Amino acid sequence: MPKDFRATTLERAIGRQLAGWRDERELSLAEAGQRVGFSSAKLSMMENAVQPSASVDVMALGYVYKVPTPEWQAVVLRVQSAERARARSAGDDVVFDxxxxxxxxxxxxxxxxxxxxxxxxxxxxxxxxxxxxxxxxxxxxxxxxxxxxxxxxxxxxxxxxxxxxxxxxxxxxxxxxxxxxxxxxxxxxxxxxxxxxxxxxxxxxxxxxxxxxxxxxxxxxxxxxxxxxxxxxxxxxxxxxxxxxxxxxxxxxxxxxxxxxxxxxxxxxxxxxxxxxxx
Incomplete structure (x- = not known):
């Protein structure tokens, strides 16, 4: 995680989506974390966009929650987009103005x-x-x-x-x-x-x-x-x-x-x- 992480609106939307999946299945943070192999603290940070979500972690949640494939794939694409945007913003030069x-x-x-x-x-x-x-x-x-x-x-x-x-x-x-x-x-x-x-x-x-x-x-x-x-x-x-x-x-x-x-x-x-x- 970046030293001074500040979530973008896209990353916050991803977090809300992950929390929504868990709420729909009426799982606590502890129960969901146990099923997917995450600590409840990590899952909480992902849902609240306190740290960026990784594509592989979203895929794991989609599998464990039995989310329809097109739905979790769409969220993975958003994660990848957020990762690219963060990489661009970390650069010193504007790629294209x-x-x-x-x-x-x-x-x-x-x-x-x-x-x-x-x-x-x-x-x-x-x-x-x-x-x-x-x-x-x-x-x-x-x-x-x-x-x-x-x-x-x-x-x-x-x-x-x-x-x-x-x-x-x-x-x-x-x-x-x-x-x-x-x-x-x-x-x-x-x-x-x-x-x-x-x-x-x-x-x-x-x-x-x-x-x-x-x-x-x-x-x-x-x-x-x-x-x-x-x-x-x-x-x-x-x-x-x-x-x-x-x-x-x-x-x-x-x-x-x-x-x-x-x-x-x-x-x-x-x-x-x-x-x-x-x-």
Whole structure:
């Protein structure tokens, strides 16, 4: 066991599962430990996630408790996943950082669909807007966002430009990020790029009420090669991650289509942006 072990939520869920198996069979810790050959203290620590559970120990419990094979095998897979995650976190280097890699995917994509909650999408931001959002306190992230924006701008007039479809709430227009001058410049830029055939900007009106994906921003990227699956990109101020499972990215695509259905058309959206500029 690691010297300063701290159970992850996955390991705690595994412990609850083991305790659930024992409770279903109405066995005390002592009775269960005796059957499987563990001390009651070890079994208690496994159930309470005071120590990590080993795959072989979970297999032994599944056998002794007569748990259906698919059920205990699923828990073993969770244990192995927890072991891999712990091994990664113990390393000094991050194996792969999606936030650092995102600009590369933008350079390779053919379609970028972005749904944001309270900001203009990254690729459509001006530097002053981005700096105001980050308040100049995160130079690394500022540089990464600048790279994403520059990659997109460099492709805007290509023979095969990156198609950008952006959807965000009307309320984004009323948030004066960086002050009136910065925000006005940002909205004028938004109107300018919206005239490009490769760019679609649509607003979800405030009158729409609840709408699909509310509270869950995401970016979905599509690529030209059949061997390259769609990738969803999710980011918070703490971390970024890619979601690549086809069934999950398909859900993102479906959700984005529903967002477009809830949004105003591009013409009506541009009228709202123009009104915000003139305000």
């Amino acid at each position: 999606p936030a650092a890699d995102f600009a590369n995917l933008v350079s390779e994509a053919t379609l970028l669909r972005s749904f944001t909650l309270d900001l203009i999408p990254t690729v459509l931001q001006l530097p002053g807007y981005t700096n105001a959002v980050l308040q100049l306190e995160d130079p690394v992230r500022t540089a990464r966002l600048a790279m994403v924006r520059e990659v997109w701008l460099s492709r805007l007039n290509d023979k095969d430009p990156l198609m950008v479809q952006a959807v965000f709430p009307e309320a984004v227009l009323q948030s004066i990020v960086g002050g009136p001058r910065v925000m006005k410049a940002q909205l004028l830029h938004l109107m300018e790029v919206s005239e490009h055939l490769a760019v679609s900007v649509r607003l979800v009106p405030s009158s729409a009420g609840a709408y699909p994906a509310m509270g869950s921003p995401f970016t979905l990227l599509e690529f030209p090669h059949r061997q390259h699956n769609d990738v969803a990109y999710l980011e918070t101020f703490l971390k970024a991650e890619y979601v690549e499972e086809p069934e999950l990215t398909a859900q993102c695509a479906q959700r984005f289509a529903s967002l477009q259905d809830a949004a105003l058309g591009t013409g009506e959206s541009l009228e709202l942006i123009a009104e915000a500029v003139a305000y």
